[in-house]
Amino acid sequence: MTKGLTRYLLALGDDALVSSQRMAWWISRSPQIEEDIAMANLGLDQLGQARSLLAYAGEVEGNGRSEDDLAYLRDERDFLNVCLVEREQKDFGVAMVRLLMFSAWQHELYAALTGSTDLTLAGVAGKAVKETAYHLDHAEHWVLRLGDGTEESHLRMQAALDAEWPWLAELFDNSFVNEDLLLQGIAIDPASLRESVEGRIAGVIGRATLARPDVADALSRGREGRHTEQMGYLLAEMQHLARSHPEVTW
Amino acid sequence: MYGNDYETPDAQRARQLEDTPESFRELLATEGRVEPRDEMPDAYRRTLVRQIAQHAHSEIIGMQPEGNWISRAPSLRRKAILMAKVQDEAGHGLYLYAAAETLGVDRADLLDALHSGRQKYSSIFNYPTLTWADVGAIGWLVDGAAIVNQVPLCRCSYGPYARAMVRVCKEESFHQRQGFEILHTLSHGSPAQKAMAQDAVDRYWFPALMMFGPPDDNSPNSARSMAWGIKRHSNDDLRQRFVDMTVPQAQALDLTLPDPEIRWNEDRGHHDFAEIDFTELFEVIKGNGPCNQQRMEHKVRAHEEGAWVREAAAAFAAKQAAGEGAA
Ligand SMILES: [Fe+2]
Ligand SMILES: [Fe+2]
Numbered sequence: 069m070t071k072g073l074t075r076y077l078l079a080l081g082d083d084a085l086v087s088s089q090r091m092a093w094w095i096s097r098s099p100q101i102e103e104d105i106a107m108a109n110l111g112l113d114q115l116g117q118a119r120s121l122l123a124y125a126g127e128v129e130g131n132g133r134s135e136d137d138l139a140y141l142r143d144e145r146d147f148l149n150v151c152l153v154e155r156e157q158k159d160f161g162v163a164m165v166r167l168l169m170f171s172a173w174q175h176e177l178y179a180a181l182t183g184s185t186d187l188t189l190a191g192v193a194g195k196a197v198k199e200t201a202y203h204l205d206h207a208e209h210w211v212l213r214l215g216d217g218t219e220e221s222h223l224r225m226q227a228a229l230d231a232e233w234p235w236l237a238e239l240f241d242n243s244f245v246n247e248d249l250l251l252q253g254i255a256i257d258p259a260s261l262r263e264s265v266e267g268r269i270a271g272v273i274g275r276a277t278l279a280r281p282d283v284a285d286a287l288s289r290g291r292e293g294r295h296t297e298q299m300g301y302l303l304a305e306m307q308h309l310a311r312s313h314p315e316v317t318w
Numbered sequence: 319m320y321g322n323d324y325e326t327p328d329a330q331r332a333r334q335l336e337d338t339p340e341s342f343r344e345l346l347a348t349e350g351r352v353e354p355r356d357e358m359p360d361a362y363r364r365t366l367v368r369q370i371a372q373h374a375h376s377e378i379i380g381m382q383p384e385g386n387w388i389s390r391a392p393s394l395r396r397k398a399i400l401m402a403k404v405q406d407e408a409g410h411g412l413y414l415y416a417a418a419e420t421l422g423v424d425r426a427d428l429l430d431a432l433h434s435g436r437q438k439y440s441s442i443f444n445y446p447t448l449t450w451a452d453v454g455a456i457g458w459l460v461d462g463a464a465i466v467n468q469v470p471l472c473r474c475s476y477g478p479y480a481r482a483m484v485r486v487c488k489e490e491s492f493h494q495r496q497g498f499e500i501l502h503t504l505s506h507g508s509p510a511q512k513a514m515a516q517d518a519v520d521r522y523w524f525p526a527l528m529m530f531g532p533p534d535d536n537s538p539n540s541a542r543s544m545a546w547g548i549k550r551h552s553n554d555d556l557r558q559r560f561v562d563m564t565v566p567q568a569q570a571l572d573l574t575l576p577d578p579e580i581r582w583n584e585d586r587g588h589h590d591f592a593e594i595d596f597t598e599l600f601e602v603i604k605g606n607g608p609c610n611q612q613r614m615e616h617k618v619r620a621h622e623e624g625a626w627v628r629e630a631a632a633a634f635a636a637k638q639a640a641g642e643g644a645a
Contacts, residue, residue: 085394089389092388092389092397093389095404095405095408096381096385096404096408096616096617096620097616097619097620097623098620099621099623099624099625099628100624100627100628101378101411101412102412104381105405105408105412108401108402108408111401112398112402112405115398115401116398118394119395119398122394135394136393139394140392140393160623160624160627212634213630213635214627214630214631216637217629217630217631217633218630218633220626220629221629221630221633305389305390306390308390309391309392309450310392310393313510313511316507316508316511317503318392318393318396318450318500318503
């Protein structure tokens with residue numbers, strides 16, 4: 069049970085942490101200053117979610133690991149985030165398509181988790197549901213504008229959508245969720261979110277004059293700690309300083 | 319103006335204001351604020367545009383050296399604080415571009431001037447951030463120097479600039495405290511952390527002192543800016559104020575400022591400090607600093623790679639407007 073809950077919290081926390089790390093790359097690299105500010109907001113919200121979830125995971129686990137121990141001292145195979153969020157996103161279209169997918173999923177998830185029988189988790193969800201509503205709104209806004217903007221932006225957005233789509237399905241993978249957590253009303257089965265999340269995304273891409281990609285799902289196994297090659301570099305960069313100076317405070 | 323050093327300050331001020339509109343002189347005399355619709359001399363407007371734009375550019379380019387450490391911040395709490403700080407700097411850039419726009423220029427044109435090198439940004443950002451401690455040193459010394467420079471600008475004669483500076487200064491003092499706190503933690507941490515902090519202060523001290531500009535006897539535009547109520551104190555006065563403020567803070571940090579000549583001068587009521595070698599500053603201004611090229615390339619690349627996004631947003635907005643017109 070404890071192990072199952074720790075794992076569940078780590079998976080959601082890792083999603084948020086790794087996504088935040090990618091989002092922060094955009095600060096000073098966005099198409100305009102307003103977007104630098106928005107990207108920082110998004111990344112900060114996700115980082116806040118990650119910190120709450122990882123701190124709580126450490127508490128539930130009971131081995132005295134802090135949010136920083138979990139973020140900086142675990143190896144790649146112990147990270148449980150979906151591969152969707154770990155891949156590089158140096159194209160603004162890709163960033164917005166991915167945010168649309170991730171925030172649509174996170175929003176549905178957290179909305180459901182506000183009713184969790186675990187009151188700490190419900191509390192985290194209560195804050196996150198408001199944040200992700202804004203993230204989703206931001207992503208929708210951009211996907212619409214770019215999908216239905218210029219000919220070039222339309223082509224770029226369709227390409228971004230085609231590239232990201234195979235990684236969407238992993239968000240609905242429920243193999244890492246302990247059944248007892250579901251029975252006790254602590255966790256939400258990600259598979260149960262599929263219809264509403266895909267419906268939400270389909271609505272936006274339709275209005276954005278984009279076509280739903282006809283591509284196969286990627287073999288994405290982040291929930292088992294099997295990541296893409298890009299994950300190692302992300303962690304190497306994020307963790308190196310903390311690991312170079314063990315046992316100190318910053 | 320070099321030949322007029324024998325003038326009294328009042329006479330100098332009066333001469334600077336010759337041939338300016340009566341209403342403008344009246345506003346300056348009564349410490350009133352010049353607002354966008356008020357009459358103002360062209361040279362005053364041009365000087366303000368140049369100064370506010372350079373200030374805005376500095377906020378924006380200033381995001382890069384500290385942004386360099388967001389991905390590597392050594393704790394999640396520090397990462398969050400740093401992201402919020404760099405975000406604040408983007409906000410400062412926005413307020414300042416908006417203040418410049420009240421003078422009849424466009425943000426897009428100002429950005430073009432930055433990208434093509436016609437307008438400058440503060441040279442301090444052409445130094446690299448080599449270690450995590452540099453994030454602390456920048457917060458403490460660079461934001462600290464910025465505060466000393468900018469607090470008097472809250473009383474600047476041009477209303478929109480003065481008001482933007484009030485907001486900016488509040489946030490800069492947060493940044494300065496956060497930087498101090500980073501260095502304090504490092505200097506009371508492991509020997510390696512302490513050495514990292516000392517090294518950062520050693521590298522940033524003189525560049526921070528140079529942020530106040532050249533010495534007064536080599537600062538050709540100061541007199542006019544003072545007469546216009548844009549500048550309130552001389553470069554050297556501000557630099558002295560910064561040194562006096564910083565010396566006790568360095569002691570509290572248990573770090574040494576890299577100037578053996580710093581000592582309290584009872585007669586002057588100020589700290590003495592070494593004469594600054596400005597040759598380096600002038601090299602950096604000329605474009606030969608360690609990061610001049612990198613900062614500009616980063617900024618220009620982001621701008622160019624974002625062009626399709628801005629174009630699409632404009633096209634979408636035009637379609638929406640046309641659609642609404644039709645309906
Ligand atoms: Fe600033
Ligand atoms: Fe600042």
